[in-house]
Amino acid sequence: MMTLPALRRPTPARGTTIRLLVALIVVLVLELGVFNLAHWQSLAGSSSTYSARTASGIEPRPDRLGPGLSTMPGGRLRVTDPSNAWMDVPVTDGQVSFVQAHLTEDIEGSSLSQIHVRLDLRLVGDKGWTQGTRGLICPGQTRSHYLRIRGKPSGARIQAMRLWIQEPIGSRLQLTGMTPAKVVPLDLNPARILMLVCLAALILGYLPGSVLWRTRLNTGSVGQRLVLALILAPLAAWSCWNIQHDLSTFTPMAYHQPNAYVYDFNQYDHVAQALLHGRPWLNLGQAPGLAKAANPFDIATRNALLAQDQQPIYWDYVYRGGHWYSYFGVLPVLLLFLPYRVITSLVHPGGYALPTSSAAALLVATATIMTALATIRLLARWFPRVNLAVVGMALITMLGGSGMAYLWCRRNFYTIPFDASLLAVMTGLWIWMGARRVQRKSAAAGEHPSRRSTRMWTVEDGGQGWQLSRPRLFFGSLSVAATLGCRPTFLAAGLLALPLFAKEIKAVTNALFTRGSHPAGLSRRRALSLLVCGLLPVLLIAAPLLWYNRWRFGSLLDFGNRYQMTVLDLTNYHPGTQGLLQIFGYYLLQPLTALPVFPYLQFSPAPMRVWHFTEPGLGGLLVTTPVLVLALALLALPRVRKELHRRGWMPALIMALALAVLVMVADSYLGGFSVRYTIDFAWLICLAAVVVMATASSTYEDGRSAAGAAVLSLLTLACLAGLVLTFINAMVLLEHFDLSQAMNVAVWFIAP
Numbered sequence: 013m014m015t016l017p018a019l020r021r022p023t024p025a026r027g028t029t030i031r032l033l034v035a036l037i038v039v040l041v042l043e044l045g046v047f048n049l050a051h052w053q054s055l056a057g058s059s060s061t062y063s064a065r066t067a068s069g070i071e072p073r074p075d076r077l078g079p080g081l082s083t084m085p086g087g088r089l090r091v092t093d094p095s096n097a098w099m100d101v102p103v104t105d106g107q108v109s110f111v112q113a114h115l116t117e118d119i120e121g122s123s124l125s126q127i128h129v130r131l132d133l134r135l136v137g138d139k140g141w142t143q144g145t146r147g148l149i150c151p152g153q154t155r156s157h158y159l160r161i162r163g164k165p166s167g168a169r170i171q172a173m174r175l176w177i178q179e180p181i182g183s184r185l186q187l188t189g190m191t192p193a194k195v196v197p198l199d200l201n202p203a204r205i206l207m208l209v210c211l212a213a214l215i216l217g218y219l220p221g222s223v224l225w226r227t228r229l230n231t232g233s234v235g236q237r238l239v240l241a242l243i244l245a246p247l248a249a250w251s252c253w254n255i256q257h258d259l260s261t262f263t264p265m266a267y268h269q270p271n272a273y274v275y276d277f278n279q280y281d282h283v284a285q286a287l288l289h290g291r292p293w294l295n296l297g298q299a300p301g302l303a304k305a306a307n308p309f310d311i312a313t314r315n316a317l318l319a320q321d322q323q324p325i326y327w328d329y330v331y332r333g334g335h336w337y338s339y340f341g342v343l344p345v346l347l348l349f350l351p352y353r354v355i356t357s358l359v360h361p362g363g364y365a366l367p368t369s370s371a372a373a374l375l376v377a378t379a380t381i382m383t384a385l386a387t388i389r390l391l392a393r394w395f396p397r398v399n400l401a402v403v404g405m406a407l408i409t410m411l412g413g414s415g416m417a418y419l420w421c422r423r424n425f426y427t428i429p430f431d432a433s434l435l436a437v438m439t440g441l442w443i444w445m446g447a448r449r450v451q452r453k454s455a456a457a458g459e460h461p462s463r464r465s466t467r468m469w470t471v472e473d474g475g476q477g478w479q480l481s482r483p484r485l486f487f488g489s490l491s492v493a494a495t496l497g498c499r500p501t502f503l504a505a506g507l508l509a510l511p512l513f514a515k516e517i518k519a520v521t522n523a524l525f526t527r528g529s530h531p532a533g534l535s536r537r538r539a540l541s542l543l544v545c546g547l548l549p550v551l552l553i554a555a556p557l558l559w560y561n562r563w564r565f566g567s568l569l570d571f572g573n574r575y576q577m578t579v580l581d582l583t584n585y586h587p588g589t590q591g592l593l594q595i596f597g598y599y600l601l602q603p604l605t606a607l608p609v610f611p612y613l614q615f616s617p618a619p620m621r622v623w624h625f626t627e628p629g630l631g632g633l634l635v636t637t638p639v640l641v642l643a644l645a646l647l648a649l650p651r652v653r654k655e656l657h658r659r660g661w662m663p664a665l666i667m668a669l670a671l672a673v674l675v676m677v678a679d680s681y682l683g684g685f686s687v688r689y690t691i692d693f694a695w696l697i698c699l700a701a702v703v704v705m706a707t708a709s710s711t712y713e714d715g716r717s718a719a720g721a722a723v724l725s726l727l728t729l730a731c732l733a734g735l736v737l738t739f740i741n742a743m744v745l746l747e748h749f750d751l752s753q754a755m756n757v758a759v760w761f762i763a764p
Contacts, residue, residue: 023221035212054196076100087116091183101173112193113157115186123186128178136169151186153759224401251377255370262367273327279338281365284349292564293335309581330575339572343497372423375431382438395706396470402709405731406702412738413637413698415691421745429499437505440491447484482545490549501692504671511664591622595680602632610761611743625684639730643701655711672696
């Protein structure tokens with residue numbers, strides 16, 4: 013086997029042992045030292061006279077509350093005026109370094125799960141206050157109850173301390189007071205230790221000479237399959253936990269404030285109920301003046317109705333002909349929400365609503381699995397000698413760059429179309445890539461082709477006689493076509509069939525239109541059956557969906573998105589092109605916005621010189637997934653392009669990048685800038701990057717080029733950097749959309 017010495021030379025047993033010991037020491041130092049630094053610092057200072065006098069003589073109730081705080085039964089506090097929401101913290105020694113929050117037992121669901129605070133200091137000799145520690149107190153996380161006192165110069169003494177509560181009016185707090193802390197307890201967190209072990213294993217796995225660089229991908233290996241299952245198991249377990257939790261605690265999510273729109277997040281279930289009752293429109297009320305309005309989509313008209321508090325006017329629903337509709341694809345309704353209603357109707361009249369978050373958790377988990385399987389099959393077919401290190405980088409690129417983190421962290425009705433479409437596309441590609449079959453060497457000469465007698469064609473089979481599996485072609489096409497009923501922008505994936513099946517298309521065309529002999533042994537009858545298997549699924553999916561459009565809106569091609577109750581009157585809106593280049597820049601190159609505290613990044617603004625719909629972003633695709641830049645740069649190397657041509661991937665690569673640009677332009681023109689729209693085209697760019705990455709690996713496996721070691725090292729570092737950015741962005745998303753789960757990790761870093 014050709015090797016790359018700098019990366020593949022086996023590490024001696026002694027070297028492996030040393031690496032493991034170093035990794036163990038680093039994990040222990042990080043857990044016991046870095047993450048528990050406050051404990052050792054407080055322990056070192058506990059012998060002071062201050063420590064001996066505290067802890068027993070200080071009441072947790074502060075001496076004085078600001079006028080913006082009021083006490084409640086049970087000792088809790090309530091914010092009545094945020095501008096004066098403070099409490100005094102008793103001071104017994106001017107050299108105190110930590111303070112401890114005291115909390116009372118909560119009445120479930122009535123108090124904040126996190127409390128933003130700021131601890132100000134008045135130093136001896138100063139007349140004014142010095143702003144000190146900004147912190148986050150999470151009642152359920154003991155370590156966050158301790159704050160380090162910052163802003164005190166060395167040698168200065170504290171005269172007074174004041175804790176400011178930075179929460180909105182009406183907030184109810186479990187916080188009862190704060191006192192100087194004697195010792196911050198040692199905190200050994202099993203989840204954090206496991207994360208550090210996994211991180212150490214990942215780094216060890218990519219060091220030169222590791223087993224990942226020396227082991228080839230073997231999809232038939234039980235061991236490799238087991239490792240993949242273990243990697244995906246935590247995600248599957250998290251998905252299952254979320255599904256059962258949401259099913260057991262679900263209440264329909266609909267929000268309404270006076271003189272405002274109604275936000276109802278149960279669109280898919282409303283459609284399911286409508287279909288069960290044989291109607292296309294949703295059984296929802298409407299504001300009396302809406303049907304009478306000459307143009308109900310006019311912003312001024314809607315604002316006037318809202319000013320009169322005419323209800324309901326549903327935000328982001330479709331209004332047409334006096335009825336409400338949903339413009340989201342109906343296929344998830346038919347596959348999940350409608351069957352759930354029908355099944356649960358056996359135990360409850362009318363059935364129960366399937367929580368949108370549960371459906372999203374199921375879809376994103378299966379989409380993640382299929383993305384991993386499709387990526388591995390791509391490598392197994394066109395790069396059968398690829399090593400596991402490159403496979404790992406490919407999975408990091410596809411799962412990190414394609415927007416999976418966003419879909420995992422924001423599980424609502426906006427993400428359902430993306431979840432379902434990614435699942436459909438990846439399943440379709442996985443099936444398609446296994447459609448070209450060759451005879452196994454062990455198969456008998458006269459044996460009829462079957463699943464056991466054939467295997468997937470790989471690039472190493474070259475021009476060996478092959479055949480196309482009609483069932484795989486049919487179900488692959490059916491799966492890709494299903495995106496029309498989820499999110500139609502993903503239909504672009506269907507065009508990838510042209511380069512993927514270029515040989516097959518040529519053979520079928522020749523067999524159908526060439527008289528006399530049939531090329532490649534393909535009869536006209538079989539060619540026709542292959543054509544039917546490729547195109548019939550499109551008709552089977554498109555026909556009922558287009559009829560559904562006509563049932564609702566009187567036109568086959570009217571999907572209803574023009575009639576949304578959103579920020580604009582879309583019936584009269586004509587997007588401009590002046591701001592498109594700026595939107596492209598946000599999608600690809602939006603810079604990161606740093607924070608001095610965990611998670612160290614935040615949503616970045618997206619201002620426009622010319623108005624267009626935009627939302628804050630998390631950084632451009634090429635910024636958050638740096639390996640994409642490196643992979644695209646490798647295309648400039650003649651050796652890489654030559655290898656792509658040799659493996660027959662250059663047409664598909666050009667097609668994938670062209671489709672990505674086309675979809676990005678369409679999203680920018682029609683929808684503006686939104687983080688979730690990036691998912692429409694990000695997977696195509698990531699797919700191209702994976703191919704280039706694997707091509708570079710095979711190109712430089714000549715055993716002589718030091719440049720090859722440099723290229724693969726840079727690819728490795730870029731992938732690991734992208735993995736870190738994906739984790740940080742996931743924390744940013746969880747802070748906005750699922751705070752309770754975010755706090756379980758955030759508390760590791762916000763501790764003193």
